[in-house]
Amino acid sequence: MDKYKNKDYTIDNEQLARFAKAMGHPARITILHYLASLDSCYFGDIHNELPIAKATVSQHLKELKDAGLIQGEIETPKVKYCINRENWEKAQAYFETFFALRKEKTSCCN
Amino acid sequence: MDKYKNKDYTIDNEQLARFAKAMGHPARITILHYLASLDSCYFGDIHNELPIAKATVSQHLKELKDAGLIQGEIETPKVKYCINRENWEKAQAYFETFFALRKEKTSCCN
DNA sequence: TTTGTAGTTCGCAAAACTACGAACAATAAA
DNA sequence: TTTATTGTTCGTAGTTTTGCGAACTACAAA
Numbered sequence: 001m002d003k004y005k006n007k008d009y010t011i012d013n014e015q016l017a018r019f020a021k022a023m024g025h026p027a028r029i030t031i032l033h034y035l036a037s038l039d040s041c042y043f044g045d046i047h048n049e050l051p052i053a054k055a056t057v058s059q060h061l062k063e064l065k066d067a068g069l070i071q072g073e074i075e076t077p078k079v080k081y082c083i084n085r086e087n088w089e090k091a092q093a094y095f096e097t098f099f100a101l102r103k104e105k106t107s108c109c110n
Numbered sequence: 111m112d113k114y115k116n117k118d119y120t121i122d123n124e125q126l127a128r129f130a131k132a133m134g135h136p137a138r139i140t141i142l143h144y145l146a147s148l149d150s151c152y153f154g155d156i157h158n159e160l161p162i163a164k165a166t167v168s169q170h171l172k173e174l175k176d177a178g179l180i181q182g183e184i185e186t187p188k189v190k191y192c193i194n195r196e197n198w199e200k201a202q203a204y205f206e207t208f209f210a211l212r213k214e215k216t217s218c219c220n
Numbered sequence: 221t222t223t224g225t226a227g228t229t230c231g232c233a234a235a236a237c238t239a240c241g242a243a244c245a246a247t248a249a250a
Numbered sequence: 251t252t253t254a255t256t257g258t259t260c261g262t263a264g265t266t267t268t269g270c271g272a273a274c275t276a277c278a279a280a
Contacts, residue, residue, distance in 0.1 A: 025267090025268085027268095052268090052269070052270090053269070053270055053271075055269075055270065055271075055272090056268070056269050056270070059267090059268075059269085060268090063267095074276095076276075076277060076278085077276075077277060077278075
């Protein structure tokens, strides 16, 4: 039955949710904050900023990489992580557009 | 032992992560998008926009309410939901500040 | 060859998330 | 009083997330 016909989420909503989800953990926000503001960005430096085990840090980094927000590059014996500028700006634009929606509007409740 | 001493997440990072997490599902983005752009905002209208059961919609609404992004008010026999303007603007400011961090910066990788 | 450094991956456990149908509550209408 | 409408809550199931230590990989140095 066509209970849910024609009600798929839009690509944009899916993409924004994906970015938001990646940002939905304080460790990952801390990582992004760190990478966005500093030039030093080796795994060890990141691990040092966080109250969690390196295995867990590695997992969070993987999620951020999967979401496209960061990228990693091997510099034996270290790994250098950085903001993925292109997708960072894409995410920024998504959030900006999203919040702008509400601008200059009198909501039904407040 | 003081393995993780002095490395707690900051309040701001926790709060931003909380907002982001609440936005980390396409259904919840769709709900917020809908509430932010329209004046009609009864539960039934929202449910109608989504490809999921009403029980699930109710749960998503609860999460958005818990994160402070929306508010509900009973208008028997319906329930009217709306953006919580104060926290919406707070969230917007958080994201804006966060992304601005990266502005005019040459990252270590790109 | 053994040792050390820097990270990743594996295997596991606990908790949280997502989703549903059924049952329920509260009011209004017949 | 019975029935209908509008949502919420409950109970359950399956999946995903978060976290850890241990094991592993890759390379360099001793």
